[in-house]
Amino acid sequence: MHQATSTFSPPAIWRRLVLTLDMIKFEHSVFALPFALTGALLGWRSIGYPLDGMAAKLAWIVVAMVGARSAAMAFNRVLDADIDARNPRTKARHIPAGLLSRTFAWGFIAATSAVFLLAAGMLNPLCFRLAPVALGVVFFYSWTKRFTPLSHVVLGFALGIAPAASWIAMTGSLNPRILWLTAAVTLWTAGFDIIYSCQDYDFDQREGLFSLPAKLGLANALIVARFFHLAMIGCLVLLALSLGGGISSWLGIGVVAALLLYEHSLVHANDFSRVDAAFFTVNGWVGMLFFGFWAFDILSAMPGLHLLGN
Template sequence: MAFFRNVRVTLEMIKWEHSIFALPFALTGAMLAARGIPHAQQLAWIVVCMVTARSAAMAFNRWADADIDASNPRTAMRAIPAGLLSRGFVGGFTVVMAALFLVAASQLNRLTLILSPVVLLVVLSYSYMKRITRWSHVVLGIALGIAPSAAWIAVRGSLDPRIILLTAAVMLWVAGFDVLYSCQDVDHDRREGLFSVPSTFGVSGAFWIARLMHVAMLTLLLLLAHAFGLGAIAYAGIAAVALLLCYEHMIVSPGDLRRMNAAFFTMNGVISVLYFLFMAAALMLHK
């Protein structure tokens, strides 16, 4: 049936499997809040919130950027500009995912329900930021970075300032790798009048900004481990993340972006999962 084909193409378009980028950080936030493993029901609804919010954001981004994608050789074959999906279908999918997110948030606690429209506003607004500010990468970072704080609220029903350290770290991590990824589109962005760090500061300047963001991220992760009184396992996890980030920055350079997909998709997925595993071990063994 055409409907199921469209759903399949939509899931491929939004790369739903890349929910793994932020999900481990959300689970880390949940475990920090619970000082261990949260209730299964809480975990289940947190995962539903993460997947539906990201799906809504990605579908909305493809809907909002359809004309921009069509003008960019790198993205011209995405589902909407390629004619595989209509904007109406993608818009409808966005609405359904947003509605499911609100329902899932309502199953956690009162504060998650109250804040859920704010979360949607943040994750959806990124799609328009490249039209108005060179720092759109930071907005994307915030969209993913709120995951650990949101998960903390989901478990506790309140917010602890310490978890904001993890939110800020994720924000800088995402912003840094998005700066690198957008280096592929620097010529297109300048031609179309879109804003980005590479189109403003050049590719070499963008690489230095991304490096600084990732150094700041690692600093915040160290502060987080100290704030929660975690042990050597947590610090070992941060060291592993640092090594992987160094490798990520080594396999791409201002003059050679050919391995950008490996740096962006593969390495960042490994980083998020590895950090979660070390933090989970630290929390479980530190009791």
């Protein structure tokens, strides 16, 4: 009886929640969130910068993003637990190592999915109707590595729908022009996921898992990653042209291009010792700096706001 009480006591539940947030790398929400917020600000600009309800919408967008990503990451960890246990790189993850139970993880998935659905409902009816589709997309990714080397692209699309969803949250409808940002985020994510998955080249081949490095080899996979990132820059250029980006937006694209060049300079087919810097550090800056430049451009054009000192 004492053990049951301690297991379900608030400190024990809090400890497992903290472990779960560590398991899903909660802090990496920074990857897609800046692009989602960029989509929201672009949508806000498109409807004339209404201030009524703006803060609340942004808050619910953040809640929806964090909820969806948290549910998806926890789902991935549960589904891959047996695979992770056999992989020397991932066998210390929380579920294979016995730090968290699958039951608790499933409860976390249910709770964060409910938070996402609530946030979508608070935004507008179209967001709520599309919310189950979005959850289906982010959950579906976890199966793809079992049957297609294009799993990296599916992961990219799971993040790429965020800016389009944020546009819908702000405007209540979808404008095809925002899909250039969806395409850019899809290609960006697919590219850096290919780089990261190169670490598991030997394991993926031995286990018969599908990844582009396992399919094409390390050198060719890195070439594909470079192509994806080059195509990402092309999509950002088309986004700026279609939505009338200003000087700051173009500078933001240039900064992203420079960061991606640096990222690819860190990894080589025979040296992945700096892959964590390429994956975590550089890509975190890509999202935040892109948002900073584009947000400045959007806000500086807001009627009555003179950020540029004109």
